[in-house]
Amino acid sequence: MLELYHWEPNTYFLKPLIALHEKHAAFTSRWFDPTAFEQLAPGFPRNTESSLQLEREGPILVHDGAVVSSSFFMLEYINDALPGVNLCPGAAYEQYRARAWGQVLTAVGTGVSVLGCARYLAPLLSKIEPSVIAARLQSLEPLERRQAWTAVTDGTYSEATLAAVRERLEAPLKRIEASLASGAWLAGAEYSIADIDAFSLLNALPPLAPELLNRNDTSRTLEFLDRMRERPAVKAALALSRTGKPQEAFVPGAEASRWG
Secondary structure, three states: OEEEEEOOOOHHHHHHHHHHHHOOOOOEEEEOOHHHOHHHOOOOOOOHHHHHOOOOOOOEEEEOOEEEOOHHHHHHHHHHHOOOOOOOOOOHHHHHHHHHHHHHHHHHHHHHHHHHHHHHHHHHHHOOOHHHHHHHHHOOOOHHHHHHHHHHHOOOOOHHHHHHHHHHHHHHHHHHHHHHHHOOOOOOOOOOHHHHHHHHHHOOOOOOOOOOOOOOOOHHHHHHHHHHHOOHHHHHHHOOOOOOOHHHOOOOOOOHHHOO
């Protein structure tokens, strides 16, 4: 039995949805709302790895009772465990490149999460009584996870902080743009998990940081996003949105102290 616990198809939650659809895999969708802390409910699947991995509010894959977490590792697991198209094609060097991109994109994902939380999650949480939020956060472990949520509500995301986040995104985004000059896909001549990873994290970024992603400065990256959106698997994954605005669905990602 294959189950995916997921939220709106954006960032970390989008990755496994695309991979499963690329594999034409039959799976049971288990929707949950992390902004309502439904991931803390009794019976929600968890294990030691899922409690320690950095995308703590992210998706959970359950395959024949095995709990798989961390969205990049999940992409590798889906590719290896399920029949269908090979999402890690090529020789050893191409597979190395796909994994190397996963490391680069970790920084991108954290920056995008901060910008998205500041734009969309902070106003949402501001409508909730502070004591209610505090009570919910009190049960979050470890401390870094609680601090990531608190940062959304306590003014940590100042304009200076957001400007610094955008500045730190410049280098990996330039690297992506430069890589796409040599071909349509990031890790080689063929489509791979690196492209699923990049698209999932970048899809919501243009309106959050138009100065970083625009047709003048990063045309190849935007063409890559357009190319990805035409894939049937990507269309199917995005169609699972319940709000019609998946690009506005954000929760804290990996804490900033561990990225970059």
